[in-house]
Amino acid sequence: MTKTRTHKHKKHTGQIPGTLVYTGEKSDKEFYVECFDYTKETIEESILIDIEDAVNYKETDSVTWINVEGLNYTKEIEHIGNQYGLHPLVLEDIVNTTQRPKIDEYDNYLFVVLKMLYYDKEEKIVIEQVSMVLGKNYVLTFQESEGDVFGTIRDRLRHANGRIRGLKSDYLLYALIDAVVDKYFSIIETLGNKIEDLETELFAGHSREGINIEVQQLKREILKVRRAIFPLREIINRIEKGEHPLIYKRTITYYRDIYDHLIQVSENIDIYREMIWSLMDMYMTTISNKMNEVMKVLTIIATIFIPLTFIAGIYGMNFDNIPELHYKYSYYILWGIMLMLFLGMLYYFKKKKWL
Structure with missing residues (x-):
């Protein structure tokens, strides 16, 4: 039986620019909005039942993180976007889960798209799109589904660990991106272990049934991870070398640290990519x-x-x-x-x- 492939980009054919069309997998999950509003001394954590409440945090002196889960709720996302003055094309990119990682600069906010990677219960890599909007005193994040890599950020906010509650929203954006990048290291480490195990097995002259399929799957995983991670280097480079008023000079050093981490991750990906090709040659030789x-x-x-x-x-x-x-x-x-x-x-x- 031949499997029919679907092409998500066809959903946009003929649409007016700025039309919100969700391109991911439909989910029964309810629309969920969590909010962290904090200063150096205080913090308020809440679940926003009424999305109208989200606009109340736009002009406050405190820093606010609003995390939205459920990109298939396009009307609600459009409403939040209109409250915060987001461009229609930005809202279109938020619900387009095939969007390449990128950064767009506007007068009063920055829009960042990146890919969040983690393993599911079946040890398969999940690539989930996360969109971030940096404003003067707020950061909006939009996720496709529940579950993320921001647990440590929530704990740091609750317990005032480190300097996160003493700095502005640009540092919060750094912390969120850094959490995503840190997860890349564990993904790369797991892939490296799989490749080394297969390499050891093939060096021993073993060629059990199905090992070629495992090599091909690892090859596809490496390519998926590479496509998800490599564009982020350009994003961080633009933030580091740009002069947007929302990015303060004191936080540029932290973004530079992310860039160094991405260089390290990229080098490991290239190494593992070469190892995968060597594994395929080794399998054919065996x-x-x-x-x-x-x-x-x-x-x-x-x-x-x-x-x-x-x-x-x-x-x-x-x-x-x-x-x-x-x-x-x-x-x-x-x-x-x-x-x-x-x-x-x-x-x-x-x-x-x-x-």
């Missing part, structure tokens, strides 16, 4: 060596039986005047000659190390 071993054994067997078959063919002919035909010990002599030929050839093959 299969070829096994085939050669089989062909060598069959060739030796055929070579041994060629002279024996020749002798049997000569004395199997129905001529009356074969000299040895009526000799009393001909049968035993013939067996002796054939046995000597067999043993002699085995000795010769052993001496040549063909066996």
Whole structure:
């Protein structure tokens, strides 16, 4: 049965620019909005039942993080976007889960799209799009589904760990991006362990059934991770070298640290990518060596039986005047000659190390 592939970009064909069309998988999850509003001394954590309440945090002196889960609720997202003055094309990119990681700069906010990676219960890589909007005193994040890598950020906000509650919203954006990048390291480490395990197995000469499928799956995973991570370097580079008024000079150093981490992750990805290609070559070499071993054994067997078959063919002919035909010990002599030929050839093959 042939599997039909769906193309998510077709959903945008003929649409007016700025039209919100969710391109991800439909979910039964309810629309969920959590809010952290904090200063250095205080913090308020709440779940926003009424999305109208989100606009109350736009012009406060405190810093606010509003996290939205459920990109299939396009009307609610459009309403929040209108409250915060987001451009229609920004809202379109938020619900377009195939959007390439990027950064757009506007007069009073920054819009960042990146990919959040983690493993699910079946040990498969999940790539989820996260959109972030940085304003003067707020950060909006939009996720496709529940579950993320921001648990440590929530704990730091609740317990005032580190400097996160003492700095502005640009530092909060840094902390959120840094949490995503830190998760990249664990993803890369797991992929590296899988590749090394397969490499060890193939070096040992093992080629169990299905190992080629595992190599191909790892190859696809590496390519998916590479496509998700590499564009983020450009984003951080633009933040680091840009002069947007929402990014203060004191936080540029922290963004530079993210860039260094991304360089390290990228180098590891390139290394593992080369290792994957080497694994494929190694697998083909292992299969070829096994085939050669089989062909060598069959060739030796055929070579041994060629002279024996020749002798049997000569004395199997129905001529009356074969000299040895009526000799009393001909049968035993013939067996002796054939046995000597067999043993002699085995000795010769052993001496040549063909066996």
